[in-house]
Amino acid sequence: MSSYAFSRRLDAGGKIRVSFEFFPPKTDDMERRLRDTLRRLAPLEPSFVSVTYGAGGSTRERSLHTVRHIVEETHLDAAAHLTCVDADRSSVDAVIREYAAMGVKRFVALRGDPTEGVGAAYRPHPDGYTNGAELTAALSRHGDFDISVSAYPEKHPESPDFATEIEMLKRKVDNGATRAITQFFFDNDVYERYVERVRRAGIYIPIVPGILPVQNFRQMVRFAGSCGAHVPAWLAERFHGLEDDPETHRLVAAAVAAEQVLDLMERGVYDFHFYTMNRADLVFAICHMIGIRPVRASMQSAAA
Ligand code: FAD
Numbered sequence: 001m002s003s004y005a006f007s008r009r010l011d012a013g014g015k016i017r018v019s020f021e022f023f024p025p026k027t028d029d030m031e032r033r034l035r036d037t038l039r040r041l042a043p044l045e046p047s048f049v050s051v052t053y054g055a056g057g058s059t060r061e062r063s064l065h066t067v068r069h070i071v072e073e074t075h076l077d078a079a080a081h082l083t084c085v086d087a088d089r090s091s092v093d094a095v096i097r098e099y100a101a102m103g104v105k106r107f108v109a110l111r112g113d114p115t116e117g118v119g120a121a122y123r124p125h126p127d128g129y130t131n132g133a134e135l136t137a138a139l140s141r142h143g144d145f146d147i148s149v150s151a152y153p154e155k156h157p158e159s160p161d162f163a164t165e166i167e168m169l170k171r172k173v174d175n176g177a178t179r180a181i182t183q184f185f186f187d188n189d190v191y192e193r194y195v196e197r198v199r200r201a202g203i204y205i206p207i208v209p210g211i212l213p214v215q216n217f218r219q220m221v222r223f224a225g226s227c228g229a230h231v232p233a234w235l236a237e238r239f240h241g242l243e244d245d246p247e248t249h250r251l252v253a254a255a256v257a258a259e260q261v262l263d264l265m266e267r268g269v270y271d272f273h274f275y276t277m278n279r280a281d282l283v284f285a286i287c288h289m290i291g292i293r294p295v296r297a298s299m300q301s302a303a304a
Contacts, residue, residue, distance in 0.1 A: 016265075016270045016271075016272070016291065016292060017047045017270060018044065018046050018273075018274060018287060019079075019181075019208070020049045020276050021051075021273060022034060022037070022049060022052070022276055022278050023052045023277075023278060024051060024052065024063045024065065030278070033278060034278050036280070038070070038076070040280035041280050043294035044287050044293075047077065048077040048146075049079070050081055050106075050273075053080070053081040055083060063080065064095075064098060071103055078104055078106065079146070080099045080106070081108040082108070082110065082139075084110070084131065085114070085125075088125055088126075089129060096138070096142045100145075106145065106148070107147050108148045109136045109147055109148070109177070110150055118157075118227065131168070132168070133172045134175075136172045136175040136177050137175035147176050148177065148178070148180065148181050149177040150180065151169055151180035151182045151183070151207055152165060152182065152194075154183070156168075157227065170201060180207050181273045182207060182209050183228075184210045185209070186229075186260065191264070192267060195207050209264055211273065211275065213257040214235075214239065214253045216249075217239035218243065235256065238252055239252060250281065254282050254286060257282065258290070261286060261290055265290065
């Protein structure tokens with residue numbers, strides 16, 4: 001990479017938008033860690049931070065609690081994920097109302113995975129919303145929300161082909177989705193081809209790449225297998241032999257994700273959603289690499 005290209009990327013600093021995804025913690029220790037993570041990442045001024053929602057409402061209370069903490073205790077804009085799994089419409093609607101009463105204006109609308117686990121046949125609740133598109137419509141009926149939906153550059157495992165995949169995205173947009181966030185991927189060409197397909201279908205909402213800094217390569221491979229994300233051989237090679245060397249694993253993970261993000265910026269992408277796994281260090285380092293600095297620190301250096 002030439003130094004000219006690199007400084008051009010840093011010049012883009014003002015244009016870059018990031019959002020961070022968290023999951024609701026299960027234990028007091030995990031809760032403390034999430035709060036530390038939020039404290040570390042908040043000064044990076046993300047456009048929003050989102051909190052996932054477990055299948056069948058299994059994390060309902062914890063998700064609500066985590067979102068409430070963000071709304072009441074931080075200056076961050078919270079987005080609540082919501083799923084359709086094993087819930088009738090009235091209970092999903094009740095959760096929407098509860099979030100709205102807290103002041104939440106952003107949602108990530110998802111169908112969710114079957115409670116029996118990824119790979120089992122999905123059976124919608126007989127009185128429930130059947131997929132992300134129907135849930136998006138329900139959210140639009142409830143208020144003037146900013147609604148994100150999922151997108152799959154490598155196709156959702158249940159989609160027979162890309163035409164079906166993109167048809168589903170189109171239904172979500174027609175029902176009020178304002179942004180799609182992708183499943184994680186490692187091959188930027190795959191993302192670019194997907195966005196081309198989406199645009200050819202007349203869909204113009206932002207398709208925000210979901211970036212997964214690899215906290216644990218082995219775990220990531222298992223997870224990627226279940227959600228249809230391809231792990232390229234070159235990526236396996238980068239992490240090969242680091243199973244018992246967490247320090248180097250972390251450095252490699254930061255380098256790999258920063259490289260992916262910088263390459264996407266070269267392709268004109270300036271909006272990124274990070275799957276943080278509730279950890280700050282990798283995401284903070286990657287943001288630093290792309291020119292996103294804590295607001296207070298940059299004000300101090302400007303004053304110096
Ligand atoms: P949808 O987009 O509704 O459907 C997935 C695919 O199934 C479609 O692309 C389509 O091909 C097919 N399909 C569904 N319904 C129909 C139909 N009626 N006719 C034809 N085809 C159909 N999971 C959680 O449990 N909690 C979370 O908080 C969460 N957050 C996520 C955030 C992001 C950004 C992403 C990308 C995924 C997230 N997931 C989460 C995972 C997600 O729930 C799973 O990938 C799930 O299998 C699909 O949910 P969806 O909303 O993408 O489904």
